[in-house]
Amino acid sequence: MCLSIPSKVVEIDENNMATVDTMGVKRQVTLDLIGEPVAVGEYVLIHVGFAMNKIDTEDALESLRIYEEIVAEMNSGAIDPEEGDMNYAKG
């Protein structure tokens, strides 16, 4: 029951209810637990009918970019575990 899914906000109504798109499935969730403004197009994490918070897509992209880099270095045989390949400064 703890699985939560990233979903894109497609509409927000006057009751603070949002329509979100979760992998193509549309559903209604409440934004009542989020203290900051939420805009259409942003991503939120959904759990039992509530948006729990916003997802920082910049940060997600950064993680994916780092994974791509590791894959590339792996494939070129250039990886050097001593140096460390991940950006530990973030988070």
Add this chain to the structure above:
Amino acid sequence: MQKVDLIEGFRNPEHIKALAELIKKEATHKINIMEVCGGHTHTIMKFGLPQILPQTIEFVHGPGCPVCIMPKERINHAIELAKMPNTILATLGDMIRVPGSQTSLQKLRAEGKDIRSLYTPLDVIKIAKENPEKNVIFFAIGFETTTPMTAVLLDTVIKEGIKNIYFHINHVTVPEAVDTIMGDGDAKIDAFLGPSHVSVITGYKIYEPIVEKYNTPVVVAGFEPTDVMESILRIVRQFNTGEKRFVDNEYARAVSREGNIKAQELINKYMKKREHFRWRGIGDIPKSALKLKDEYAAYDAEVKFKQVLPTQELDDHKACICGSILKGLAKPYDCKVFGKACTPSAPMGSCMVSSEGACSAYFKYGKLTAKGA
């Protein structure tokens, strides 16, 4: 703007493999890692991570899920409440499947009692309005993740002046459980994967005292397989680079140090710590659960319906070794009744109760873990 792929990007097999290679190179010493949350257990087993990780990385499966840790006497509470006349009992998740000492909510429902399995706690409002002559009891379960949803529900009930909703609160808190597992010094756990969505609400600051007390790293990890792999790599690197352990946050796209303040304020407004709560498979843990504050006793099913609630404490069969499994001292295969007398359809202990428990995950994905991980 680059397309954001928040799900598939974090399941990309190439990414998983590349991270596994790095871990293989760097993990030279044995590390036992407990994943506290059953969601991680599920990810680890479903994506077969033990197969691609080196022998040096061993998983200890944690308390699992809110349904798994519910002691039988609390399930019996739900059952007795549901048996009352003019009552609708509503709850989330697999709760209705879990047997108490005599029966389960599912069986009671088949016998005609009005028991609802909810998609969201907010549906309780709708049910109460459609059934004004009945009492609707919300059997609230969950770690810190779902506690604020219960608080929002009570907030709505009070604001709208709804008179026929009561709460049976079973919300439990993660840090106290981790502290208890580590506390007696037996546990063979070197590091923790911090839960994803508990941490979204609480912030990762709640693990700082644990790291301080046991000098054991906690890395808050997202739910996807690359999240788990990157977090393991971060743990390995903490061990490889000096003595001082710290809380690390792999899931920065969703978790901050402070967490969701609004959610925390709502919880603090309506709930306070219980002195004690018994966790199935672990036993009594002081201050590890919440209840409604005294000023909201009028909404508290444990107060209002006290006379029907059984008080006897009930433990699992003595063959069950969930307690040792949780401490990393045993594996599900070590249990004599695993897969025989104890199966997901007839669970004898907490780790078999829900798909997120260790025994249940081994039962379901057993063939994937032939190396006995």
